[in-house]
Amino acid sequence: MPEISIAELSRVVQKPGESANDFICEFKKVRSRCRVFLPESEYVKMAQRGLDFELRKKFQGMEFRDFYELAAKEVEEIALAEVANSGSRTVPFLKRKSEELSKKNIPPVQTPYTFDASKTEEIFDHLVKEKFITSPSDHKLPTREELKGRDYCKYHNSFNHNTNACWAFKNVLQERINKGILKFPEKKEAMIVDEDPFSPDSQCEHERY
Numbered sequence: 001m002p003e004i005s006i007a008e009l010s011r012v013v014q015k016p017g018e019s020a021n022d023f024i025c026e027f028k029k030v031r032s033r034c035r036v037f038l039p040e041s042e043y044v045k046m047a048q049r050g051l052d053f054e055l056r057k058k059f060q061g062m063e064f065r066d067f068y069e070l071a072a073k074e075v076e077e078i079a080l081a082e083v084a085n086s087g088s089r090t091v092p093f094l095k096r097k098s099e100e101l102s103k104k105n106i107p108p109v110q111t112p113y114t115f116d117a118s119k120t121e122e123i124f125d126h127l128v129k130e131k132f133i134t135s136p137s138d139h140k141l142p143t144r145e146e147l148k149g150r151d152y153c154k155y156h157n158s159f160n161h162n163t164n165a166c167w168a169f170k171n172v173l174q175e176r177i178n179k180g181i182l183k184f185p186e187k188k189e190a191m192i193v194d195e196d197p198f199s200p201d202s203q204c205e206h207e208r209y
């Protein structure tokens with residue numbers, strides 16, 4: 001493989017239709033032919049400049065230590081978890097939105113859900129336990145240290161927002177409800193009591209995150 005110069009490397013840019021990930025792979029491949037030593041972060045900056053305009057705008061002012069970080073940023077808004085689309089089941093945390101809330105004159109865009117969305121994370125956890133939601137087997141949850149004081153969305157594996165605020169996941173839930181796949185626990189609904197957050201069981205659950 002012929003050696004290339006920094007100037008040539010800086011001309012490697014994202015082609016139309018090429019995903020950011022593919023571009024980063026290509027950039028790294030070309031970089032391996034470049035013998036000039038630069039700190040990793042300098043190469044990453046160069047790759048950032050090679051990204052297409054929309055992405056460049058999105059990442060403006062952000063600094064990445066390495067290509068892993070840059071690539072992770074690009075893919076983080078793609079859902080990590082996969083939600084099943086068949087096999088109906090009743091979800092204990094699924095509660096109909098209260099009459100009162102539904103009656104209020106809130107624009108439908110803000111409250112398109114027929115379920116109580118404040119339980120979104122509990123629903124997510126429940127469906128994971130039921131294997132209705134699956135994640136890649138090599139996926140590692142962030143450690144407690146990493147989560148400290150930060151929002152984390154389990155559906156997206158993203159630090160941009162928390163699971164309860166995740167409209168994308170709520171939309172998926174609503175769609176499964178509309179299809180009759182996810183069902184409200186009709187009769188027992190009144191009996192359902194929130195899990196005691198201080199019970200030893202749920203503490204263990206929290207230790208994991």
Ligand SMILES: [Zn+2]
Binds near residue numbers: 155165
């Ligand atoms: Zn999310």
